[in-house]
Amino acid sequence: MPISELKLAKELIRRPSITPKDAGAINLLAKSLRSLGFRCQVINFKNIKNLYAKLGKSSPNFCYAGHTDVVPPGNINDWSVNPFKPTVKNNKLIGRGANDMKASIACFVAAVSRFKTKNRKFKGSISLLITGDEEGIAINGTKRVVKYLKRKREKINFCLIGEPTNPNRLGEMIKIGRRGSITGRLTVIGTQGHVAYPHRANNPSNTMIKILKRIKEIKLDKGTKNFQPSNLEITKINIDNHADNVIPGSADAVFNIRFNNKHSASSLKRKLNAIFGSMTKKTRCRFKVHYEVSGEAFLTKPNKTTFMIQNTIKKITRIKPKLSTAGGTSDARFIRKIAPCLEFGLVGKTMHKVDEAVPVADLKKLTSIYQNILENYFQT
Secondary structure: OOOOHHHHHHHHHOOOOEOOOOOOHHHHHHHHHHOOOOEEEEEEEOOEEEEEEEEOOOOOEEEEEEEOOEOOOOOHHHOOOOOOOOEEEOOEEEOOOOOOOHHHHHHHHHHHHHHHHHOOOOOOEEEEEEEOOOOOOOOOOHHHHHHHHHHOOOOOOEEEEOOOOEOOOOOOEEEOEEOEEEEEEEEEEOEOEEOOOHHHOEOHHHHHHHHHHHHHHOOOOOOOOOOOOOEEEEEEEEOOOOOOOEEOOEEEEEEEEEEOOOOOHHHHHHHHHHHHHHHHHHOOOEEEEEEEEEEOOEEOOOOHHHHHHHHHHHHHHOOOOEEEOOOOOOOHHHHOOOOOEEEOOOEOOOOOOOOOEEEHHHHHHHHHHHHHHHHHHOOO
């Protein structure tokens, strides 16, 4: 009997799996998949539960990837319903994870159940790579599962990631790549002193202001055919000084760069370090900087599977989806190291918001899209 996407989505939402907590979501999903004949491996890395499930043993292996963890709901009193008691109101399913991305997972599982009923002896394998660590620091989730699968020589031929890619309507957008992300934590060190005797001190805040102005004025690029321009944003400025008559000894700032494939994290570090070194030398200050790279820019070159998925979506939604690289980072940055991948899921308009919701009609359509993708993939 086919699995109901709405019923499974509700069951998943009822598990308050606020990252990094699992709250039973992975085991619930594994139980549903085992009922369809999947072999399920629950893979634990520290306090994070991950799942790799596979139906079939032969090639090609079509994989769906996603995450069961969700962001906190915020003030529950601001919600019209309890965020972990999923409710259908005005033909919309409301609950935390409704579009990011428990309902998408439910749609794929429902699609597999329908596909399997019609194609009992299909040639190939279907797998799911599901993590409980995407919304958090993403260290013990997909990143480590990918390394684990690589060690086991597990071959994935193509991966569809079910993130909410559509801005306003189901069918608008497929993600075929993502910009990279690098965060810099900069400290400028001067000499502390009395404000009445500035010649006896060296105020690092003056140098920090000049540095931030300089890096903000950098035109990194004009974008490319597939990527929007890279951008640098200053996100924090801090001077830990509790006295009004003291020139501080240090000043701190944090910035983030979202960069396209004209750059790498290493090239950006070199460029920035040269600026920091030159400007602090002029003012006789020193600097320290710590970088955190969450991912490099990447692009999955469109192939016959990309176009098949694009045409399948168009046939059902009557919208030709744009192939895009817009938005933030996703677990595609890890999966692309072992398989070509793209992202397509629900409409992300209310993700991370109060009253996160998805139209029930979109769940039915997405299930149909995923089912047709599987049928077309294993026919080619």
